[in-house]
Amino acid sequence: MIRSFRDKDTEAIWQRRYVKKLSPELSRLTYNKLVLINAAESINDLRVPPGNRLEKLSSRSGQYSIRVNDQWRICFMWSAGGASNVELVDYH
Numbered sequence: 001m002i003r004s005f006r007d008k009d010t011e012a013i014w015q016r017r018y019v020k021k022l023s024p025e026l027s028r029l030t031y032n033k034l035v036l037i038n039a040a041e042s043i044n045d046l047r048v049p050p051g052n053r054l055e056k057l058s059s060r061s062g063q064y065s066i067r068v069n070d071q072w073r074i075c076f077m078w079s080a081g082g083a084s085n086v087e088l089v090d091y092h
Helices: 008-014 024-039 043-047
Strands: 063-067 072-079 082-090
Touching: 008 024, 008 082, 024 043, 024 063, 024 072, 024 082, 043 063
Parallel strands: none
Antiparallel strands: 063 072, 072 082
């Protein structure tokens, strides 16, 4: 379950609102990944599908990421209650 968002744009995508600086395609892909995060009961649930490429981030202590595409990632903290500080990040 998603407990909190780190930025307003990611929260807007979750609420199906338009985000001016992002393409409609990127917003759609991000929303689909957020649905997966929200449905996950454990961090291991996000290992499927393999295209998520779930990673524990060494550069961001305590955070994980899944891929949206080659350029964008969703980063978040994970605890027993679900995901928090969820944000869409341009990795390149």
